[in-house]
Amino acid sequence: MIWLVLVAVVFVAGGTWLVAKSMRTRAVVLVAGLAAVGVYWMLGRPDLPDDPLEGRIESIEELAKRDPESMRVDQVIALAQKRALENPQDPAPHWIMGKMLEASNNPQGALLAYESALRRDPTNIDVVADLADLRFKMSGQVDTATTQLYQQAFEARPDNLRIGYLAGIGLWLQGKKDEAEAMWAGIDAKASETGPERQMFAALRQMFGIAPPSPGSTAPSSNPPQ
Secondary structure, three states, X not given: OHHHHHHHHHHHHHHHHHHOOOHHHHHHHHHHHHHHHHHHHHHOOOOOOOOOHHHHHHHHHHHHHHOHHHOOHHHHHHHHHHHHHHOOOOOHHHHHHHHHHHHOOOHHHHHHHHHHHHHHOOXXXXXXXXXXXXXXXXXXXXXXXXXXXXXXXXXXXXXXXXXXXXXXXXXXXXXXXXXXXXXXXXXXXXXXXXOOXXXXXXXXXXXXXXXXXXXXXXXXXXXXXX
């Protein structure tokens, strides 16, 4: 690596030496170049051997077999990228990258990864649900596209009451209140009287300005958002 630095300095300094109009400018360039090499020699790692990606991937693959729990996020992403190149139509590597990017607080990157996975398999419910949740987290809203994702996930997993309730929130915000209320009524009938779901439903209604259901009613009532 030190030889690359030296070659770069020689080329830059040589070019400047040719076009400079005074010995003072040439001297400044020479001193600056030597200083750069000196700083790199003291603070850098000129003795560090090259570490090609192929070699790192082999080490990561060995680690994945030996101790997958110890893998860092960047190692998991690197391995997923390799899998994506090997199997371009497989949505799984893109979904894994999305999960890792979301966990490392890179929602925009995770969004792109989930969308890439979904293009490869529009029926993958794991991806559908994660993409819907991420869109909701990023915007704090349940827009039309997010609603459709939640509806698709709920149709495939009708026991996931949270997803169903969020699909209803999206329908209600689109003005489809009767459809939303019918969905909520069915979900409320499935929810345990003592479980945490009802508190979550109440929090979601409050978040979007939807009045709580009237006592004794079979379907929740609603007020328009403020």
